[in-house]
Amino acid sequence: MSTQTAAPKSKVQVETVTIRFVGDSGDGMQLTGTEFTKANALAGNDLATFPDYPAEIRAPAGSLAGVSGYQVHFGAREIHTPGDAPDVLVAMNPAALKTNLADLRTGGMLIVNGGAFTESNLEKAGYKSNPLHDAALKQNYKIFDVDMNKLTEAALAGSGLSSKEIARCKNYFALGLMYWLYSRPMEAQLQSIAKKFAKKPEIAEANQKVFKAGYAYGDTTEVFFQRYDVPASKLAPGTYRNITGNAAVALGFATVAKTTGRQVFLGSYPITPATEILQEMSHFKEHGVVTFQAEDEIAGIGSAIGASFAGALGCTTTSGPGLALKSEMLGLAVIAELPLVLVDVQRGGPSTGMPTKTEQSDLLIALYGRHGEAPLPVLAAQSPVDCFYAAIEAMKIAVKWMTPVILLTDGYLGNGSEPFLIPDPAKLPKIDVKYATAPNFEGKYMPYLRNDKLVRPWAIPGTAGLEHRIGGLEKDSMSGMVSYDGMNHERMVKTRAQKIRNVVEDVPDVEPFGAASGDVLLLSWGGTFGSVRGAAEELVAKGKKVGHAHLRWLNPLPKNLGKVLARYEKILVPEVNDGQLATYVRSKFPGVDPLQYNHIHGKPLKISELAGRVLELL
Amino acid sequence: MSTQTAAPKSKVQVETVTIRFVGDSGDGMQLTGTEFTKANALAGNDLATFPDYPAEIRAPAGSLAGVSGYQVHFGAREIHTPGDAPDVLVAMNPAALKTNLADLRTGGMLIVNGGAFTESNLEKAGYKSNPLHDAALKQNYKIFDVDMNKLTEAALAGSGLSSKEIARCKNYFALGLMYWLYSRPMEAQLQSIAKKFAKKPEIAEANQKVFKAGYAYGDTTEVFFQRYDVPASKLAPGTYRNITGNAAVALGFATVAKTTGRQVFLGSYPITPATEILQEMSHFKEHGVVTFQAEDEIAGIGSAIGASFAGALGCTTTSGPGLALKSEMLGLAVIAELPLVLVDVQRGGPSTGMPTKTEQSDLLIALYGRHGEAPLPVLAAQSPVDCFYAAIEAMKIAVKWMTPVILLTDGYLGNGSEPFLIPDPAKLPKIDVKYATAPNFEGKYMPYLRNDKLVRPWAIPGTAGLEHRIGGLEKDSMSGMVSYDGMNHERMVKTRAQKIRNVVEDVPDVEPFGAASGDVLLLSWGGTFGSVRGAAEELVAKGKKVGHAHLRWLNPLPKNLGKVLARYEKILVPEVNDGQLATYVRSKFPGVDPLQYNHIHGKPLKISELAGRVLELL
């Protein structure tokens, strides 16, 4: 019925919209955001989301530090990022307005809960006067001042709920209003409320009332005279779910356990923003995943290496500080040549840095952060969904090549989400886990007797006759026994290095998007894929001779990268760090001297800014 | 008197000699080597030594694993290394011969204790037959088969000593023989024996007897018909002592304590080959050095950072595995901006690797081995004596720039020794340690309010009114309070990086030895200085257009390095690793693509081999 009543008001079609919900940690913005995201997904939009939690656990209500936000970018075409500047800002209190207004694009829609703009809240936010009365504000944005507090109370008058309980419902008012504004059917949401609060029917009913009130408010009052329609995008047919990068990594590892029938062992220690992977995987016990929350990061990776020695597929998850702590252990995994995947969900550094902000500054430590010559493969996921495939791929390489692998993601991918087209299990990469079962040399077992790819065999405890010892001292190139022979050492160093170079056979060539040669090549890696691809699309659409090459594999680099780089006048490397890929590329391709584009604000790159920079180069 | 009696035998002048003493761990070869070294030093030779301990604590007597060696290279001209191939090998048993013969230069002198070539010893060494009867051996070397066991027993017949005690004297027989062979006066040694065994006069007397017997044996028997004379070299006048790199580092730090009058605090955890620095410094209590043996490497550096916060000059010493463990802590020191020196005595890696063998494979982890953007200065000592000056310089930079500094040495420098010209205290570098004593901004203390060089002030506990808090989270660019502001973070990342770049003002330009421009530039760093300079001297002497540039500073690199590199046709980077400086140079100087020369045998580079390689390039 909702749709009929909406008839009188005009409807405008828009291709994509970016909305940010902001409010106090207590205002339930994360919920509002995810629920609204689902509505758009069901409507067939492509989308991307990004939450922005406060760093503090729960700063005082109404304070600037306590502001929590959730941004969703949805549209009728392919969406790569959660969007640069929001088109719509929904602000539930003054602090939220203060900390987010700067991001709203000029001319954008500003929907505020006027009821929260009280003396004390204004003061907590550090406003001398009520900004809503500020002329400049009115000029730059379309302001909709809605007293959601009162309207919510009104809707629940006589519900018998406490004023505290009533206050907690107001986010559903905002949600209802958005449903109306973007012409989304209410049914699914009404059901989901019923489900969510099944245990407290009175609360369920209240939230439904308020949700409807919000919808009706848009529909009936004279405040809004137009609503929007974002048509479905041409997403590939199939079943989808919305997934964050962290959930995708967990799902990927569990998928490996199911496809191989082997145990995946996660040894980990909680750390923002990687903790969710451990938490997710701890729910996958029946799928062959064993999780072990260790006493620290060193024990986390140590237990995983131990499990790999015992025949499991070991992995460990962490963020920068944890990666630093695992450095010595990685060296052991390199010399022991055991399969292991380390996932580093990068965050702002150095040191404890900015735990809840994203950054790409762990590339060089991933490549070089071990004492001695200890090369290992490094892979970086490029989107939340890619985290699923990257996790599987990393494990495949670790097992095939008997080596630790570092998988780099970041806070932006880990917490960000996008629709995940659920794959056909039959089409997923096959990983074959082979254990040695018999002696391989004159009736003896030689743990370091390699195959033609230089990979050593894997004999696990429980296998009679293959008992052997391995360790961190340099080892004889066949028996694995301790060897201090200088020539043997050099042979082993070179062999380990060559083995990792051989992994290139599993690294696909790069195929630049856009111009295959020309003026500028955008060279990116990891989490910036979406922003850089977005910028490239804009520029290519403008007919510019611009290409975009994105690196998922950092070590080894794709075979053809050198050739590709040579085909462009200029190379621009956009990174959320101080130039780590640029440094690495210079060391790998003497003569190539890429330009850098570095933003280190703890936020994803903005498509518009990057595109602007490229235009300057043309 | 000794010299007279020697008259009848002819004497040949030689410019330099390399002698290696090898025997069972129990045979006292380290003592023999150091004593003979002193004799040459006293005779005015320049020299360099290198011990080669067995990896095992004390392997079974007579076993290959139990062989211990000591090599000394002394001469009438400047000596850079302990020598490539020994000219003389003194082997006390079959195992020692087996493990060292390959190194003796063809035509070299082989002096063996024939008495030790018993059935059982031959078997332990894995000899089927007695190698001394092998014709090839006789062809390739001048063999002197001396039954030192018997001769020692003879010399001590009726001394009343047990046969065990007698056996322990035989290294003095070898020493006496060497004294004769190289025409060294016996007096000093006789006194030093008396001193060393003051508590056991009967042992002192026995050793003196045997020492004289060894000398007399050379003098009187017909076995040796010629002896050698290595004239004094033109060493700078002054007082000298022989010093190892590890002892030199310790001495350097203690010197800083004495010149500044400030406490030097060492927090460390034992690890081969760095342990001696901790041990040495623990003897310097009265000189203002405080040592703290921590529970692990992390606590070692943590305690040093804490001491620096409290106003001491903090330092920590370790080797590869420890450096890896200290990675997270280094990041904290970087963001807190506190002075600290970390000394990494590099050893064979990866992982536990080859603890007693030398390597240069920690350069990249020193430069890049921290998560987030965490640049810091990196300095590498170039000789045992330079370890003294490098330690002082590292501390000077750490204090002046309020930053952690990594000083790289290696097992070869740490255990190797050379004559140290004792410096005039007045001429040593001055370090001025300044603490903030008053508020620096509107009556408040702003710990991150920087001077024009971007260095922050240092206020220490006990200073009333300057109470402040620092930590590992990103901090406000003035107050140091926690800040999650993206722009502030970028500013801080860039400022910290610029501060470290500014250190270049304290980095001297490189001045290549030999050809200032031409065909080949040898570019080296750290412990390979001696070998590379030796090769360069050979080549230059041959009139080749070859230069040698050596890097003590790795970060920042000398201002003029780029220009220097441009002046040569080819650049060759010799390293005891798989090419880490070469990689770094490529990343720093796009277009420069140096050739590599990498030996990873756990041994210093050989001058002759390197020179040979360069000749191929000309």
Added chain:
Amino acid sequence: MSTNQAVNTALPVYTKKDFESGVDPRWCPGCGDYSIINQIQKTMPTVGVARENIVFVSGIGCSSRFPYYMNNYGMHTLHGRAPAFASGIKVSRPELMVWVMTGDGDALAIGGNHFIHAMRRNLDLKLVMFNNRIYGLTKGQVSPTSELGKKTKSTPHGSPDYPFNPPALALGSGATFVARTIDVEGAHMGGVLKAAAEHKGSVFVEVFQNCPVFNDGAYTFLTDKAVKADMLLRMEHGKPLLYGKDGKKGIRLDAQTAQLEAVVVGENGVTEKDVLVHDAKRDDPTIAFMLANLAEKHGFPTPIGVFRDVRKPTADELTWEMIEKAKSQKGDVDLGKFLAGGDTWTIK
């Protein structure tokens, strides 16, 4: 040789305010950490140490935000490492009063090694552990003090690990001062903190702290009005171990079985002198250990107060004794002589 700045002799008269940095705490409303900082700030004026000679060191966690709120020198360091930094500060500058403020995860998970070593060395460090039996800052994972079977975000099916008994671990490590208090017992906490401040040597204070957001009510089994009197045993040195509403319940040691038993004075012939008298000053840590394990047994109360308070030379005292000895024996050696130590020779 030491870095001592002039230390003012005449102490100003401090008030609580003098120890407030002016930064308002960012803990969740109702967090037990508020009452802890309140007691610390109340205690500091009474410890007789100049504000600038007091250093607060912490690791990472909600609890570890503590130093920012104190108007002293402070270091907010790395997760688990606070005792390492603090050890360096104390050994380097023994005249400073050094506090380590930490959480159950910070001190006992990643920081366990530094913790036990600081305790065994008997360094003069005052370590206060906020035990909320959960990882707060990272939003609710199992901690080494979470109960066996506890369901948390990282153990949805329950924790398979037995928790540490923190005072028992501290005693097993050799701590010379071990105590326990509760966030909601302000006065008691104040007393324990004062005693901790006065002790010279390694101090471990466990504070039962409620985390209303991720582990609410963890201590209601003790702190509920209804049960409190019977569940809390307030240990006092030299006093019999009595508890209960009317103070008639007591702890007795059975010599035959060497076990503690819960008895009631007046019932079946038990008199007050059968009740074990608490002795915190005893060198042998056994009785303290026995009490630390008391609550593990069913039907026994949970002791709060000081388990152990024994004075022994501290590692920092012993270190500086050796340094002073070396200085007095060898005097101030001139640098030239020092550099020329060992065997030397001279080239003309």
Added chain:
Amino acid sequence: MSTNQAVNTALPVYTKKDFESGVDPRWCPGCGDYSIINQIQKTMPTVGVARENIVFVSGIGCSSRFPYYMNNYGMHTLHGRAPAFASGIKVSRPELMVWVMTGDGDALAIGGNHFIHAMRRNLDLKLVMFNNRIYGLTKGQVSPTSELGKKTKSTPHGSPDYPFNPPALALGSGATFVARTIDVEGAHMGGVLKAAAEHKGSVFVEVFQNCPVFNDGAYTFLTDKAVKADMLLRMEHGKPLLYGKDGKKGIRLDAQTAQLEAVVVGENGVTEKDVLVHDAKRDDPTIAFMLANLAEKHGFPTPIGVFRDVRKPTADELTWEMIEKAKSQKGDVDLGKFLAGGDTWTIK
């Protein structure tokens, strides 16, 4: 889902030789480590586990060379980290028997954190610590078990640190099996190792080990013929704590002071039944702790044997219980369904 290889059911009859890898040990002549490996190799044939299902894990140190000499699966890992690797092996493959061979520095200095956590979790790991009270492999620096004031290469003026009391630390951490033996007491060691092998749960065995090269005679105060009888207290479960040449010396508990006293049976009215009877099976670790601290007091003997041996569900058992429960409840979910979990929508 697990990686179990077929595990042979009928065990071959093993001899000591079956557990020798054929690599000759590289310890110094006279090193106490030789007698330890000798006892381990004698014990293994008796534990009823197939050779291929036994794993020896070690850190770094002389002692940690151990696995190379055993003909089993072995990992010579990183300094201090052996328990971390071992924990992963055991949680992943609970059917394996996992031994951790370590030194006093490896286990208690750098490895302290992994040590206390392995103990408190009650993982079924058998940790044997070779305590020579020195760093052997690095040639003689102070260790966390070196005596206060001990002069070593890194403490030439004496150590300023109090040592750990290893059994006390293990008990404070929650170890369910804690024992001590001596390298020169082969038979006794054999018995202790057998008991350790039979215990399910966290095992800590301290072996007093002589390092003739860097800390010779560390235990002669106990092992010298002359004093042995009076200095060694051989604890046996259920037996009175008697020692001395004629077995008349005993340990008694004074209920008033809650202290242990050394008494002589037959002298001033002391009878055998006054002597405390050892109870290693008691859940409350206090009596074990009391005995672990006995030797700290002057005039008391040093106990060897089993301090504590208590059976509790192990962390690996509890972990796999949950896994099996989840499996039986949820069954084997097909991958397609699993991937499609959560809120989904379909695009036609």
